[in-house]
Amino acid sequence: MPYKIISIRIDGELVTAREGETILEAARANGKQVPTLCYLKGLSAVGACRVCMVELAGTDRLFPACTTPIQEGMSIRTASAKLALYRRMAIELLLVERNHTCSACVSNGHCELQSLAQSLGITHVRYAYNNPHLPVDMSHPRFVLDHNRCILCTRCVRACAELEGASVWAVASRSIYSHIVSDLNDEWGNAHNCTGCGKCVQACPTGALAEKGFAVHEMVKQSDAVTRLAAQRAGSSR
Ligand code: FES
Structure with a gap:
């Protein structure tokens, strides 16, 4: 049409x-x-x-x-100056909400949140850090979920549901207690729906989802591969 x-x-x-x-x-x-x-x-x-x-x-x-x-x-x-101010505030609020310690992050140097902060000239934040005590889920044989780095963008939730059709991920709770959960709030390693495809990991813009075996700075995501796969799917369903 x-x-x-x-x-x-x-x-x-x-x-x-x-x-x-x-x-x-x-x-x-x-x-x-x-x-x-x-x-x-x-x-x-x-x-x-x-x-x-x-x-x-x-x-x-x-x-x-x-x-x-x-x-x-x-x-x-x-x-505009107004937009720059607003975008800066949005990024600062994400930075203080959890524990974005870039120097100790697997995605240091390859993180979309970090890149945006740098491009907006954020060298410090004007809000109090929440410093929550959040767990790291190491239960999956190949992947890691570090809640400390999660910004709740839900790209993993959508990649899993819309591309893999597995719907492993969801967001539980509200406000600052919101967090990503796998299956029925079980550990990722026990998620029966997980196919181990890794699309959620590649879609994640930060170090929240990573492959095991990578050290600080080593996890380079292929989010464009997720986009290419989505385009192929859209093309084949026409
Ligand atoms: S609200 Fe548009 S990119 Fe997040």
């Missing part, structure tokens, strides 16, 4: 986009950089991290680019 093409403005530039696309998709298709964390191309978008917020003309509210559909005549701003 042919797509309807609509006109929008992004950072003052008049561009065209397909009806039904999100602001993020339209922006990226037109070469605009919008930072993201919980979004991973190929998985459903949930708007959890609020890092991709953009400004829309005519309202003071900020909108998540990954879940907001474009509309004819929309005028979008992807970069």
